[in-house]
C-alpha cells in the first residue's frame with residue numbers, strides 16, 4: 001500500500017478511538033478538529049504524491065524538494081545524480097530550485113530525449129547565467145532557440161569541413177611547441193604540471209584554429225624573437241609567451257569555477273547585490289580578455305588587403321558588421337569556443353595518462369600500433385582511421401571515467417518517456433556516465449578494451465550526446481585527442497606519482513568530473529623519454 005494511504009488508515013483509526021474513549025459531545029470537539037486537520041494534511045500529501053508516478057524521494061510537504069536541492073548544491077550536480085539513480089533506479093524525479101527534475105540513465109529514455117526536438121533547451125538559473133554572460137548568449141546554455149540555432153551554424157561550420165582537416169597539423173605543431181618548452185612546466189624534482197601543460201596545448205590549438213590572434217603581448221615577443229633569434233632571447237621569448245598563455249588559462253579556470261557555482265544557485269542568493277557582483281566580476285576577467293583578442297582581430301581584418309581564409313572569429317565579426325549578431329554575441333561565442341576544449345578535452349587527456357599507467361598492457365598495444373601506422377613521421381589526417389586501438393582506448397576512457405558525466409535539458413512540450421507522462425517545462429538530466437556503466441558493456445565496472453572489441457551501437461554510448469543539441473565539437477575533439485596523444489606518446493611515457501590512481505586522486509563532480517586543484521601531488525607526472533618506440537619504458541618508481 002502507498003505510504004499516504006497507510007497514513008489515511010492511521011488517521012481513521014485515531015479518530016475512531018478518540019470518539020470511543022470520550023463520552024460527551026463536547027469533549028469530542030478537539031478530536032474532530034485534530035482529525036480534520038490531519039485529514040487535510042494527508043489529503044494535500046496524497047494529492048501531491050499522486051501527482052507524480054515517478055520513483056524518487058517523497059514530496060513530504062515541501063521537505064523533499066528542500067532536501068534534494070540541498071544535495072545538488074552541497075555535493076555537486078554529477079554526484080547528486082549518481083546518488084539518486086543508484087538509490088531509486090534509472091528514472092528518478094527530484095526537485096532543483098523547486099522545479100520538477102527527472103534524472104534519466106537508461107538508454108531508451110536518454111536516446112528519446114537526445115533525438116527529440118522537444119528537448120533542445122537547457123535549464124539553469126537565469127540569473128546565474130546572466131551573471132556570467134550565458135543567458136540567451138553564446139551556444140552552450142543559450143535557450144533562446146532562435147538565437148541558439150543561428151549561432152550554432154557558426155560553430156558547426158568552424159568545427160567541420162576544412163576546419164576539421166586542418167586540426168591534425170595544428171595539434172601536432174602545438175603539442176611539439178609545448179613539449180619543446182617542457183622545462184617551463186617542470187618543477188625542480190622533475191615533475192611536470194601535466195594538467196596545465198595539456199590546457200596550454202589545447203588553448204593554443206583552439207586559438208590557431210578559431211581565432212588566430214597572438215595572445216596579449218605575443219606579437220611583441222614575435223618581433224623580439226625574429227630580431228634576436230639567439231639562445232638567450234629565445235628563452236626570454238618562451239618565458240614571456242608562456243606566462244601570458246598561463247594567465248589566460250587562469251582566467252578560463254576562474255570562469256569555469258564561477259559557471260559551475262552559479263549554474264543552479266538559488267535565485268534569492270543571487271539577488272544579494274554583492275554576491276551577484278562578485279561572480280560577475282570573476283566572469284568579467286575572461287570577457288575582457290576576449291574583448292581584447294577580438295579587437296586585435298578586427299584591426300587585423302580591417303588592415304589586411306585580402307582575406308582568403310575565413311576562420312570562426314572572422315565569420316562572427318562579419319556577421320556583426322552585417323547586423324546579424326551583437327558585439328556581446330560575438331564575444332560570448334568566441335569565449336565559449338576558447339573554453340570548450342580546456343574544460344573537457346585536457347581533463348579527459350589527463351585521466352587517460354593516469355589510466356595508461358594503470359593498464360601497462362594497453363600502453364604497449366597503443367605504442368605498437370603507433371609504430372606500425374605512423375612510424376617516425378608526424379601523424380597525419382590519413383592515419384586517424386587506422387588508429388583503432390587508440391580509438392578504443394579513448395572511447396573506453398570516456399566510458400569508464402568521463403569528464404562530462406551528464407547532459408542538462410528542458411522539456412518544451414508535454415511528452416511521454418518510457419510510459420511516464422512528462423509535463424512541459426520539466427527539467428531533464430541525462431546521466432550518460434551511469435548509462436555507460438549499466439547497459440550493454442561486457443565489463444561495465446572495469447576499464448577494459450574488450451568493452452569496445454565488438455561494435456557498440458550508438459544508443460549505448462553517447463559521450464558527446466546525439467541529435468540537434470549534441471556536442472558540436474565531437475569530431476574535432478576525437479581528432480584532437482588522437483593527435484595530441486600520438487605526438488606525446490611517441491616521445492614520452494608519462495608516469496603519475498606512485499600511489500596516484502583514478503581512485504586516489506581527489507575529484508569533484510559538479511558541472512563536470514575533474515581533479516581537485518589544490519597542491520595535490522597527483523596532478524604532476526614524470527615525462528620519461530621513450531627509449532624504444534615498440535616498448536613501454538617502465539616508470540622506475542623507487
Ligand code: HEM
Pocket residue numbers: 114139140141152155159336337340341344345348403404406407408463464465466468469470471472473474476477
Ligand atoms: C572530450 C571532449 C569533449 C566532450 C566529452 C564533450 C561533451 C559534450 C557534451 C556531452 C555536450 C552536451 C551535448 C548535449 O546536450 O547533447 C557538449 C556540448 C558542447 N560541446 Fe562538447 N565535448 C568535448 C569537446 C568539445 C570541443 C573540443 C568543443 C569545441 C571546440 C566542444 C564544443 C561544444 C559546444 C559548443 C557544445 C554546446 C552545443 C549546444 O548546446 O548546441 N566540445 N559537449
